[in-house]
Every structure is written in structure tokens, then in C-alpha cells.
Amino acid sequence: MKTYNIEKGVDVRVIKAEKFKTNLITMYMAFDVSRENITKAAVLSQVLTRGTEKYKTLTEISKREEELYGATVRCEIKRKGETQVFGISIGFPSEKFLDENINKDILELLYEVVFCPLTENGGFVSEYVNQEKENVKNYIASIINDKRTYAKIKCLEHMFSGEIYGVSEYGYIEDLPSINEKNLYEFYKEMINNSKIDVFVSGNFDEEEIVADIKTDLLSKVGARNADYKKCEISKKTEEKNIVEEMDVSQSKLCLGLKTNISMFDDEYYALKLCNSILGGSPFSKLFNNVREKLSLAYYVSSSLIGSKGVMLISSGIETKNYEMAYNEIFVQLENIKNGVIDDFEITSAVKYIRTGLNSVKDSLKGIEDYMYSGLVLGKLETVDELLSRLERVTKEEIINAAKKIELDTVYFLKGVECAEEV
Amino acid sequence: MKFTAVENTKIGEKYLYGKHKSGLDVYIIPKKGFSKYYAIYGTRYGSINQTFKSKDMEEFITVPDGVAHFLEHKLFEEPDGTNAFDKFAGTGASSNAFTSFDITAYLFTCTDKFYENLDILLSFVNSPYFTDENVSKEQGIIGQEIKMYEDEPSWRVFFNMLGAMYHNNPVKIDIAGTVESISKITPEVLYTCYKTFYNPSNMVLTLVGDIDEKRIEEYLDKYVKEENNLGEVDKRYEAEPRERVKEIVEQSLSVSQPLFSIGFKETEPMATGRELYKREIVTSILAELLFGSSSEFYMSLYSEGLIDSSFSSECELKPHYGFSAVSGESSKPREVYSRVLKYIDEVKNSDLIKEEDVLRIKKLFIGRNLRKYNNVENIGNDVISRFMCGINPLEYSDIISEITLDDIKERLSKHFDTSNSVLSIVNPA
Numbered sequence: 001m002k003t004y005n006i007e008k009g010v011d012v013r014v015i016k017a018e019k020f021k022t023n024l025i026t027m028y029m030a031f032d033v034s035r036e037n038i039t040k041a042a043v044l045s046q047v048l049t050r051g052t053e054k055y056k057t058l059t060e061i062s063k064r065e066e067e068l069y070g071a072t073v074r075c076e077i078k079r080k081g082e083t084q085v086f087g088i089s090i091g092f093p094s095e096k097f098l099d100e101n102i103n104k105d106i107l108e109l110l111y112e113v114v115f116c117p118l119t120e121n122g123g124f125v126s127e128y129v130n131q132e133k134e135n136v137k138n139y140i141a142s143i144i145n146d147k148r149t150y151a152k153i154k155c156l157e158h159m160f161s162g163e164i165y166g167v168s169e170y171g172y173i174e175d176l177p178s179i180n181e182k183n184l185y186e187f188y189k190e191m192i193n194n195s196k197i198d199v200f201v202s203g204n205f206d207e208e209e210i211v212a213d214i215k216t217d218l219l220s221k222v223g224a225r226n227a228d229y230k231k232c233e234i235s236k237k238t239e240e241k242n243i244v245e246e247m248d249v250s251q252s253k254l255c256l257g258l259k260t261n262i263s264m265f266d267d268e269y270y271a272l273k274l275c276n277s278i279l280g281g282s283p284f285s286k287l288f289n290n291v292r293e294k295l296s297l298a299y300y301v302s303s304s305l306i307g308s309k310g311v312m313l314i315s316s317g318i319e320t321k322n323y324e325m326a327y328n329e330i331f332v333q334l335e336n337i338k339n340g341v342i343d344d345f346e347i348t349s350a351v352k353y354i355r356t357g358l359n360s361v362k363d364s365l366k367g368i369e370d371y372m373y374s375g376l377v378l379g380k381l382e383t384v385d386e387l388l389s390r391l392e393r394v395t396k397e398e399i400i401n402a403a404k405k406i407e408l409d410t411v412y413f414l415k416g417v418e419c420a421e422e423v
Numbered sequence: 424m425k426f427t428a429v430e431n432t433k434i435g436e437k438y439l440y441g442k443h444k445s446g447l448d449v450y451i452i453p454k455k456g457f458s459k460y461y462a463i464y465g466t467r468y469g470s471i472n473q474t475f476k477s478k479d480m481e482e483f484i485t486v487p488d489g490v491a492h493f494l495e496h497k498l499f500e501e502p503d504g505t506n507a508f509d510k511f512a513g514t515g516a517s518s519n520a521f522t523s524f525d526i527t528a529y530l531f532t533c534t535d536k537f538y539e540n541l542d543i544l545l546s547f548v549n550s551p552y553f554t555d556e557n558v559s560k561e562q563g564i565i566g567q568e569i570k571m572y573e574d575e576p577s578w579r580v581f582f583n584m585l586g587a588m589y590h591n592n593p594v595k596i597d598i599a600g601t602v603e604s605i606s607k608i609t610p611e612v613l614y615t616c617y618k619t620f621y622n623p624s625n626m627v628l629t630l631v632g633d634i635d636e637k638r639i640e641e642y643l644d645k646y647v648k649e650e651n652n653l654g655e656v657d658k659r660y661e662a663e664p665r666e667r668v669k670e671i672v673e674q675s676l677s678v679s680q681p682l683f684s685i686g687f688k689e690t691e692p693m694a695t696g697r698e699l700y701k702r703e704i705v706t707s708i709l710a711e712l713l714f715g716s717s718s719e720f721y722m723s724l725y726s727e728g729l730i731d732s733s734f735s736s737e738c739e740l741k742p743h744y745g746f747s748a749v750s751g752e753s754s755k756p757r758e759v760y761s762r763v764l765k766y767i768d769e770v771k772n773s774d775l776i777k778e779e780d781v782l783r784i785k786k787l788f789i790g791r792n793l794r795k796y797n798n799v800e801n802i803g804n805d806v807i808s809r810f811m812c813g814i815n816p817l818e819y820s821d822i823i824s825e826i827t828l829d830d831i832k833e834r835l836s837k838h839f840d841t842s843n844s845v846l847s848i849v850n851p852a
Contacts, residue, residue, distance in 0.1 A: 018456070019454075019455070019456035019457060020797050021434070021435075021793040021794060021796050021797050022793065022794050022797055046732075057722065058716065058721075058722060058725065059716075059717055059718075059719065059721075059722045062715070062716040062717035063717045063783065065717075065787075066717055066783045066784060066786060066787040067783055067786060068786075068790075069786050069787065069789055069790030069793075070786070070787040070788070070789075070790030070791050070794070071790070091794075092790070093789075093790045093793045093794070094793075097433070097434055097435065097793055098789075127726075131725075131726065131728060134728055135731045135732070138679065138680055138731060138752065139731075141679035141680065142678070142679045142680065142752065143679075144677065144678070144679055145576050145577075145678045145679060145682075146575075147574050148571075247677055248677055248852055249574045249677060250570040250571075250573040250574050251567065251570040251571050251573070251574055282512070283508040283511075283512070283517070283518065284508050284509050284511075284512035288508075292564060293506065293560075293564075296560050296561075296563030296564050297563075297567075298564075298567055299564055299565070299567040299568040299571055300571070317567060317570075317571050318567070319567070319570075345512070345513070348513075349512035349513060349515070351515075352512070352513075352514065352515025353512065353515055353517070355515055355534070356515045356516060356517055356532070356533060356534050357517070359458045359459070359534035360458060360459050360532065360534065362458045363457050363458050363459045363798070363799065364797070364798065365797070
């Protein structure tokens with residue numbers, strides 16, 4: 001990755017990758033996570049692709065994307081620690097496989113969407129804003145449709161209640177009524193003018209040419225700003241929470257939130273990563289082999305880490321009546337790691353499994369971009385090779401010590417209402 | 424073992440094809456510069472293959488719903504009590520499997536030790552081990568998988584749609600079967616299906632990555648045996664009436680707003696090979712023209728709040744079943760349905776589809792096809808299912824360029840029959 005500083009707080013990052021058929025340009029704007037901003041950001045991410053000065057409707061934007069061989073303009077909101085990221089990207093085929101040159105037109109389309117949204121009376125088009133508020137409302141409400149994700153979100157919500165990180169990534173239905181075309185436009189201007197901007201250009205380009213084009217064709221209106229990513233601290237255990245929610249579903253979901261007391265900046269983090277992989281982060285994990293394969297209690301059971309907050313989540317789908325058995329077995333397996341019941345094979349397998357995952361990142365433009373940007377925002381830009389060499393040096397003792405720091409914080413149980421007796 | 428190359432210079436892709444002496448078809452898609460390798464080893468056997476006869480059987484037999492999927496789970500189990508995941512753990516590969524209507528496939532992704540991983544893959548798929556005990560254990564795990572899908576609204580709305588469409592075609596049956604049907608599965612049933620469908624002639628191996636084709640044969644010789652070659656399997660499908668079963672089907676689940684799927688059943692005589700491929704591409708272009716985000720129809724329903732960006736169309740045409748579906752979320756699914764039908768009839772009786780629109784959608788599809796070749800897993804998954812239907816996936820761009828407005832109009836009149844359509848709705852409980 002090569003960085004070109006354009007203005008204070010505005011950087012262009014070029015990632016050369018010639019093996020792909022497509023290219024990707026993303027403009028990221030970073031701001032602090034806050035309840036006040038998150039719902040606005042959700043609505044804005046929809047409104048920006050509704051119409052621009054030149055392409056006034058969704059239909060016209062879609063037609064333009066199709067003419068440019070299925071170029072896709074997307075807005076996305078991502079959480080990186082306590083930094084909220086608003087990204088607008090355009091993915092498009094590399095010119096060398098086409099009968100025509102499209103790069104200039106691609107930048108023009110991205111410029112239109114980012115800098116020339118359709119406005120009226122000093123705000124966004126009210127019809128677009130109202131429709132998208134309704135869509136955001138429906139989207140937030142629909143999170144419940146996927147019970148596995150829903151259970152994870154609820155567990156995190158209870159775990160981080162009262163903390164900034166606990167602000168929902170999706171926004172709040174009750175905050176929608178106060179959003180209008182004027183204050184949303186103000187939010188947009190504020191973001192464009194004052195947030196930290198990183199433009200990632202990934203794929204197959206003439207580097208000097210594309211950086212020059214980005215400067216003149218995309219960032220012409222962008223000025224210097226005093227902006228940076230927000231640093232975040234890990235979350236510590238307060239009191240143990242136990243939440244049960246009943247619902248008319250066939251399968252119950254058990255989601256456990258644990259505090260690891262280890263941050264991604266600590267030396268112990270590498271041991272924690274291996275501990276997670278051995279416990280439930282791989283298909284050869286203790287949870288998979290015992291909760292699923294041996295006891296036949298679940299189809300899925302796995303663990304994952306949120307490194308920036310020092311949190312581990314364990315998630316599974318089970319029969320309501322098997323709650324205690326599954327819960328106990330999960331802790332038996334965690335205790336096993338704490339007591340050193342770890343095979344050398346498990347450790348080397350975990351390193352290899354993580355290595356495959358990390359090397360795979362290099363095979364996707366989005367993957368490379370996200371890896372690099374996450375590193376920048378979170379303040380730990382470590383190459384894949386550096387990370388792997390740290391993992392390889394971790395000892396069994398270190399894994400045991402990392403495991404000993406893990407403590408249960410939140411138990412969330414989505415309890416299926418018992419169905420009729422099975423035949 | 425000789426490999427021959429087929430190339431598409433325009434998109435810069437090629438594949439090598441070779442036939443192993445056991446009867447197994449092998450395809451290699453060379454990808455230089457990628458970290459990953461991908462291998463997918465599949466059989467032409469999925470949930471729709473319940474009634475069949477192999478060369479060494481006297482009569483046709485019918486097996487319970489969900490056997491193909493059950494077999495997929497069980498093949499990972501090794502005679503020594505371990506499972507294949509443990510072996511892949513030793514090399515760092517990431518392994519998985521899936522069962523669809525017509526394919527069961529085993530796969531791995533790795534970034535090194537490719538040939539060692541290939542050895543593991545060929546070994547575990549070729550060494551079945553089923554006992555009463557391990558079958559009964561799997562009934563518990565798959566039982567949980569079935570329950571998970573019972574709560575999955577998008578899965579339910581889709582299968583309910585197929586149920587409304589098909590009288591006899593087993594595509595309407597849930598791939599995993601039911602808790603009741605899988606309780607009838609025994610080791611004997613599994614061995615019979617295994618012998619029949621996991622015979623080399625019925626299987627395809629696809630490898631993607633920077634692979635030396637000269638090294639493949641030795642691994643095949645080790646595990647894929649000529650004596651297991653039973654030739655083509657005689658698969659029987661009951662005749663399917665042209666008509667739908669019923670027009671509207673509804674279910675309630677805990678969802679926030681209704682989900683819907685509008686289905687159109689393929690009633691033309693089934694095709695294979697290039698003809699099938701072209702028909703699918705024509706239908707997909709047509710569906711995009713009618714319902715895609717650049718259509719006036721999409722815009723009006725979107726503006727009225729009847730649909731949101733989840734509104735989309737898909738088309739699946741295979742030798743033994745086929746349908747198009749238009750799905751999404753809406754507070755008024757019945758109104759969306761009646762608008763869709765009215766609109767289709769309007770387009771049929773007008774010149775609403777223009778040459779320039781077709782050209783634009785073709786460009787979209789050319790771009791999408793290129794994008795597919797960015798990812799070794801996408802390539803492997805797409806091409807294995809194409810090869811199994813006798814399709815050369817590198818012909819995609821040639822087919823696109825030969826499609827005319829008349830092809831599209833003809834498909835519109837034949838496929839989108841508004842008197843035979845179905846509507847599936849999942850309502851909030």
C-alpha cells in the first residue's frame with residue numbers, strides 16, 4: 001500500500017493488484033460512534049444513491065451503472081472499534097477486458113454520488129428522505145428475521161449497555177422521526193468537510209495517472225481538516241447479566257458474551273487468538289468436536305473475538321431442553337483450556353487455520369482494502385507476515401494464561417416456545 | 424492422463440479437461456498469482472435423486488427424503504473415529520461440503536500443501552464408513568439443522584413457492600428432509616446410495632489455482648478405482664403436470680414484515696448443454712429488464728413504498744427442473760403480485776422492451792461474468808455445476824453476443840405465464 005497525502009486529513013492509498021478482473025475505489029469517511037449520528041448515517045447511506053444532479057433518479061443511476069459494465073456504487077457503514085466509518089465505493093471491470101475505456105466515467109459517477117447529491121431548498125429531496133426513512137425503519141425491524149444474528153446483536157447490546165460501543169450499528173427506529181431533509185443535509189456536509197478521508201484505489205492501474213485523476217476528478221472540492229480516527233479501549237466486566245427472551249421459534253439460540261481482559265494492543269493478544277481458534281473458532285475446535293460431534297447438541301456452535309473491545313462471543317443453536325447441557329459443556333471446554341488440556345496438534349492446527357484465512361485475504365480486493373483500512377483506523381497496521389510470525393511464537397503456557405483471563409459477562413438465551421411433542 | 428485446453432482469450436481464462444481411466448471427469452482452471460487453491464469434488468446427486476437404478480441393481484428403488492444431504496455429513500467421518508476436518512486441520516486447509524437439488528460436493532480452500540490436501544479430499548470421499556451408532560448421532564445434528572431452517576423465513580418462503588409450483592418434482596422437498604424422514608435412514612440405505620452415485624462416471628473433480636496437471640493422475644490412481652465405475656445412473660423423475668399446484672401459499676413466522684416469492688414454472692421441454700445455458704441467460708436478461716433496478720416498474724413500486732432494495736429476481740434452469748422467482752419484502756405482497764402480473768401482460772402486448780435496453784443489460788452481464796473470475800471459490804462452484812450439465816462456462820460471452828431481442832420476446836411469452844404463476848408469502852406471526 002502506498003499513501004499519497006492530498007491535504008491535511010485527506011489521503012489516497014493505492015493497492016496494486018494485477019491478478020483481478022475488476023478494480024475498486026472506496027472513499028471512507030471516519031467519525032466517532034455516537035447515538036446522535038448513527039441513524040442519520042443509515043438514512044444517508046440510502047439517500048446518496050437515490051439521485052444526483054446529473055443522474056436524478058435511482059433509474060438513471062442504475063442505467064449508468066449498467067452502461068459501465070455493471071459498475072456498482074455502494075454506501076456502507078462499518079464499525080471499527082469506536083470509529084464509525086461511512087464508505088462509498090465503486091467496483092468495476094478492468095478496462096483491459098472491455099472494448100472501451102471507462103475509468104474516467106467511473107470517477108465521474110463516483111464524484112456525482114459523493115459530491116453532487118440531488119438537493120432542493122437547501123436540503124436533500126424530501127421525497128427521497130421520507131422513503132428512505134421508511135426503508136431504514138423496515139430494515140432495522142427485519143433484523144429479527146435472522147435469529148442467529150439477532151441473538152448475537154441482543155447479547156452485544158446487553159453486554160455493552162451504557163457504553164459507546166453499545167450504540168447499535170443499524171440505527172434506531174425511535175430516532176427516525178427527528179430526521180429531515182435539512183438536518184440530514186447538514187450531517188452530510190459536516191461529514192464531507194470535517195471527517196478523516198481515505199480514498200482506497202485497488203486493482204490494476206497506472207499509479208501516477210490514477211492518483212492525479214483522483215485528485216482532480218474526485219477530490220477537487222475537498223479541503224484540509226483536523227481529523228483523526230478515535231482510539232478505543234477494551235471493555236471490562238461490570239456485573240454478570242442473564243437475559244432470557246421467549247419467542248415462537250423451532251430452535252433456541254444461546255449466546256454468551258465474555259470479557260477477555262486482553263486488548264489487541266497487548267502482547268497476549270496473539271495467545272488469545274489461538275485460544276479462540278482452539279475453543280470454537282475452527283472446524284476442529286473443542287466446541288465443534290464436543291458440543292456438536294460428540295454430544296449432538298447443536299448444528300452450529302462457534303466462538304469469535306472482537307479484538308478492539310477485548311470481547312469473545314460464543315454462539316449456538318440448540319433445543320430448549322438442552323440448555324443446561326450445552327451451557328455446561330461450553331464451560332467444561334473453556335475450563336479444559338485453562339487447565340492446560342491442549343494438544344500440541346491443536347496449537348499448530350490453529351496457527352495453520354489462521355494463516356490460511358489471512359493469506360486468503362490477499363485474494364479479494366475488498367479483503368485487502370478492509371484489512372489495511374482496519375489497521376489504520378484501529379492504530380495497529382501489522383502485515384500478515386508479521387502477525388503470523390507472532391502467532392507462531394506463542395507457547396501453550398501463554399494460551400493457558402490468556403484463557404485464565406476470560407470471564408463470563410452476559411448470557412443471552414432466545415428461548416423457543418416448546419412445540420408439540422415430536423413423533 | 425491427457426489434458427486438453429479450452430480458452431477464452433477475451434476474458435483471459437482457460438480450463439484443462441481430462442478423463443481419468445476410472446471414468447472421472449477432471450477440470451483444471453489455472454489461476455496464477457492467487458494465494459488460494461480450491462478443489463471441489465462433486466457428484467451428480469442431490470435431493471431430487473430419490474428414485475434410481477444402477478447397473479448392478481435389478482429394480483428401481485426409492486429412498487427417504489434427505490439421504491443425499493445425510494450422506495454428505497457422514498462422509499466426513501473416518502473409520503478410525505476421527506473426521507476429515509481433523510486431517511485438514513493438520514494442513515491448515517479450510518474444508519466444507521454442500522448438497523443442492525442436483526449436486527453434492529466436497530471442497531477445500533488452502534494456501535499451501537495443495538497436493539497433500541487433494542490427497543485428503545480424495546481419500547475421505549472415497550472411504551465411506553457408516554454404522555448404526557454414527558448414523559444415529561448424525562440424526563441429532565441434522566435434526567438441529569432442520570430446525571434452524573424451519574425458523575429461516577427466506578428459506579421457507581422459497582420452498583413454499585416450490586411446493587405451490589410442483590406436484591411431483593422432488594425439487595419441492597426440503598434438501599435436508601424432515602426429522603421424520605431422516606429417522607428412516609440406515610447404514611444400508613447410505614451404502615446403496617453411495618455405491619450408485621459416488622461412482623466415478625457420475626462425478627466431477629474441479630481444481631482451481633496454480634496447479635501442475637501432470638501431478639494429478641497419481642492421486643486419482645490411489646483413490647478413484649476403475650472397479651467402482653458403474654457407468655451412468657438411471658435416474659427416474661415422475662412426470663410433472665404443466666399446471667401449478669395452487670396459486671397462493673402462506674405461512675406465519677416471527678418476522679417484522681411479510682416476505683414474498685413470486686414464481687414462474689418452466690414448462691418448456693427441458694434442455695441440456697449449450698441450449699440450456701442460452702435459455703438460462705436469456706431468461707436472466709429478461710428478468711433483469713423487467714424487474715431490475717433500472718426498470719420503470721421497479722422505480723414506480725419503489726416510490727410507492729411497495730418494495731425496497733431487497734426486491735430481486737433469479738432464474739434457475741436445470742435439466743430436470745426450472746423456475747424464475749421474483750422476491751423481496753413488502754407490507755402488501757398481494758398487491759405487488761397483482762402488479763407484477765398486470766405488468767407482464769402489458770409488456771407482452773407492447774414494445775416496452777427496446778434494443779438499447781437489451782444492449783445495456785448485456786453489458787451488465789458481461790461485467791458480472793468477469794467479476795466471477797476474481798474469486799477461486801466462485802469459479803470452482805460455478806464451473807462444476809455447469810460442467811455437470813454439459814455446459815462450457817467459457818462460452819458465456821459468446822452466447823451473450825448472439826442473443827437477440829426476438830429471443831427475449833419469445834422467452835417472455837413462453838416462460839412468464841401469468842395464468843400459471845404462484846405467490847408464496849411468509850407473514851408476521
